[in-house]
Amino acid sequence: MNDKRILSNPDILKEIKHAKRKRLFLLEIAEKLNKNLEFKFYQEKTRNKTDIINIIKDSLDINAVKLNTYNVDQWIREFESLNILIFKFYNIKPEDINGYAFNNRQIPLIGINNRNSDKEKIFSLFNEYAHLLLSKDGISGDYNREKEEELCNSIASEILLPKKEINNIKISNVNSIIRIVSTRYNASMETILYRLKNLNILTEEELEEQLTNRVYNTKSNDKKQNDTEDTEEKPKKIPKKKKRTKQQRLKTIASKNVNQNGHLFIELLLEAYDEELINDLDLSNELGVPHTAIPFVIDKINGGRP
Numbered sequence: 001m002n003d004k005r006i007l008s009n010p011d012i013l014k015e016i017k018h019a020k021r022k023r024l025f026l027l028e029i030a031e032k033l034n035k036n037l038e039f040k041f042y043q044e045k046t047r048n049k050t051d052i053i054n055i056i057k058d059s060l061d062i063n064a065v066k067l068n069t070y071n072v073d074q075w076i077r078e079f080e081s082l083n084i085l086i087f088k089f090y091n092i093k094p095e096d097i098n099g100y101a102f103n104n105r106q107i108p109l110i111g112i113n114n115r116n117s118d119k120e121k122i123f124s125l126f127n128e129y130a131h132l133l134l135s136k137d138g139i140s141g142d143y144n145r146e147k148e149e150e151l152c153n154s155i156a157s158e159i160l161l162p163k164k165e166i167n168n169i170k171i172s173n174v175n176s177i178i179r180i181v182s183t184r185y186n187a188s189m190e191t192i193l194y195r196l197k198n199l200n201i202l203t204e205e206e207l208e209e210q211l212t213n214r215v216y217n218t219k220s221n222d223k224k225q226n227d228t229e230d231t232e233e234k235p236k237k238i239p240k241k242k243k244r245t246k247q248q249r250l251k252t253i254a255s256k257n258v259n260q261n262g263h264l265f266i267e268l269l270l271e272a273y274d275e276e277l278i279n280d281l282d283l284s285n286e287l288g289v290p291h292t293a294i295p296f297v298i299d300k301i302n303g304g305r306p
Contacts, residue, residue: 012097012139015089019109020102023085025286026265027106029272037083037107044135049155052133056126056159067160067185072121073259079125080264083107084132086125088114088260099124099140101131107264108132114259119188126156154198160187161195174206178214190215254296257289266301 030037041055056062060078070078076086085107094116102109110128112121124140130152131138140149161181171177174196181192193214197207244252258266269286272278284291 009092009096011092015092015111016100016102019085019087019089019100019111022087022261022265022286023104023107023109026085026268029268029277030106032277033268033271033275035268038105039083039108039132041082041133042103042105042108042135046135047133049151052130052155053158055133056129056155062159064165067162070122070186072118072125075122075125076262079110079129080262083264084129085109085264086262087111087265088121088262090114090260094120095141097139097141099128100138101128101140102137103132103135117188119186119191122186123156123160123188123191126159127152130155153194157187157191157195157198161185161192163199166196166199166201174202174210177201178210250290250293250296251300253289253293254300257287257293257297258300261287263301266297270298270301 027037029035041059047055059082060066066074066078079086083106087109089111092113092115094113097113098116098120099110099112101111110125110132112124112128114121116124127140128138131140131148134148134152136148138148138152140152165184166177166181169177169180171180177196178189178192181187181196182189185192187195190211193202193207193210196202197204202210266287269278269283273280273283278286280291280294283294287294287297289297
């Protein structure tokens, strides 16, 4: 992919290489298990915006209940049901990358930055799904103003903030509309404001004003607060943390591992282990956890396996 950010940031390159390697290993396992991991909506030629929006709505059975109540993990399970491999990554700053997408006929890849807020992660999922349906690989971030990325942002916004629903809000006060929409839907404030501008509910001037008051100032204040906290003298005596038991530590490792790798990846590994296609060491290595944590990973996945 011709993207300078990959070459200039070794952490991004490492994450992408690691994700692709895990995908290839999973394909080998799937072949031995006679599993069909084909992505139903794969095609090499690009689609138009309307077709992509319709596919997203139909494939994920988008409805008001899901838009209003689903959390990140629930949406991830929906995407995994389409044979899309979803990974979360932890060690890259959101300003460097929000997510990535790699289009493939079998188990295409989506990665989202776990350091973003839950609403931003949900937006990233839909943004990257749009990349797959465009038949284009992509790396997403606030810096990216390329035509394809803008289109994927627009598609994600239209899905998460339906035009019909928003237009049904019969309130003339702009601030009240913003408050209602932000309460009702899982979308970041920046996404909401741009969507309202696209629907002509906000003028260009109102958009800039709202962005300044609700987005830019908030980010600036957060940064100032963090800078202040970093420069403040730390107390000489730091309360001792209670030591966690070995079991608690293993539960934490397992929880993070499931959060990072998702259910689809882990469930196929466990099935391969049950069929004796891989051994204990393989399972531990591919999950990236000590073998003592595996029972807790299993328990986290499905409440225990016989």
